[in-house]
Amino acid sequence: MKIATWNVNSLRVRLHQLLDWLDANRPDALCLQELKMEDHAFPEAEIRAAGYYAAFSGQKTYNGVAILASSPPEDVTRGIPGFTDEQKRLIAATVAGVRIVCGYFPNGQNPESDKFAYKLAWLDALTRWLKAQALAAHPSLVLAGDFNIAPEAADTHPEWKGEILVSPPERAAFRALIECGLTDAFRLFEQPEHSYSWWDYRMSSFQRNFGMRIDHILVSPALRNACRACAVDKTPRKSERPSDHAPVVLELDWPYQK
DNA sequence: ATGGCATAATCCTTATGA
Numbered sequence: 706m707k708i709a710t711w712n713v714n715s716l717r718v719r720l721h722q723l724l725d726w727l728d729a730n731r732p733d734a735l736c737l738q739e740l741k742m743e744d745h746a747f748p749e750a751e752i753r754a755a756g757y758y759a760a761f762s763g764q765k766t767y768n769g770v771a772i773l774a775s776s777p778p779e780d781v782t783r784g785i786p787g788f789t790d791e792q793k794r795l796i797a798a799t800v801a802g803v804r805i806v807c808g809y810f811p812n813g814q815n816p817e818s819d820k821f822a823y824k825l826a827w828l829d830a831l832t833r834w835l836k837a838q839a840l841a842a843h844p845s846l847v848l849a850g851d852f853n854i855a856p857e858a859a860d861t862h863p864e865w866k867g868e869i870l871v872s873p874p875e876r877a878a879f880r881a882l883i884e885c886g887l888t889d890a891f892r893l894f895e896q897p898e899h900s901y902s903w904w905d906y907r908m909s910s911f912q913r914n915f916g917m918r919i920d921h922i923l924v925s926p927a928l929r930n931a932c933r934a935c936a937v938d939k940t941p942r943k944s945e946r947p948s949d950h951a952p953v954v955l956e957l958d959w960p961y962q963k
Numbered sequence: 964a965t966g967g968c969a970t971a972a973t974c975c976t977t978a979t980g981a
Contacts, residue, residue, distance in 0.1 A: 714980085715969085715971080717970095718969090739980090741970070741971070765971085765972085766971050766972065766978090766979090767971085767980090812979080812980060812981060813981090814980085814981090853980095853981070864964080866964085869981065870981060903981070905965075905968075905980095905981065906968035906969055907964095907965070907967060907968045908965070908968090910964095915964080915965095919981075949980085
């Protein structure tokens with residue numbers, strides 16, 4: 706089973722790149738973030754024609770998340786239960802017996818801003834819900850998306866300066882997620898040095914590999930031993946008019962037979 | 964080397980992202 710996540714930074718602009726990528730990679734499930742469109746504009750017919758079903762939660766201009774799958778997503782839920790949030794940042798569904806939670810975590814802007822407080826509150830609500838409910842109800846669970854956190858020093862270019870996405874409170878919030886029993890699938894495998902998933906559009910950041918690893922796939926204990934490979938696919942980032950994020954792809958030996 | 968880019972909407976300027 707192949708599960709992937711990709712922040713497309715406008716599904717309208719990236720639709721054809723998405724369809725090409727689906728054709729070339731045939732994931733069983735794909736988590737999308739930053740649709741930047743309302744549900745009525747979601748390109749359901751094009752995606753269906755590519756052989757995929759979709760569950761989505763969109764909004765105008767910002768945010769918006771979706772789960773595409775080769776079989777119809779089941780038991781779809783939107784938002785973090787118990788957390789009132791106008792921003793469409795979370796969707797969950799079951800695909801082939803795996804509970805898939807797709808998130809577009811808040812950016813936070815800077816540690817002094819209200820948006821930063823919102824980011825930490827959002828992460829706290831997510832962590833509490835996973836710990837108290839979701840993981841118990843669904844032992845085989847994947848949390849995938851744009852976390853907007855580079856968890857360790859190795860996840861940013863060595864010369865990275867800013868505070869946001871790397872601050873101690875953000876990294877502590879990431880560790881709290883891990884402490885729910887989740888594993889960063891990317892780090893289960895040997896990876897190229899300086900592996901990132903996002904590069905700023907400015908200053909030729911991609912050409913200089915001046916990036917950060919902020920898109921992640923976390924797996925629950927029941928899935929940990931089923932992980933076979935996990936990698937960043939830089940191919941779409943090299944195309945014309947790319948998203949600033951690259952897809953991250955996890956291969957699972959699932960249903961697990963050992 | 965963080966600015967200078969990309970996107971959407973308010974649409975020729977602003978808000979936001981990371």
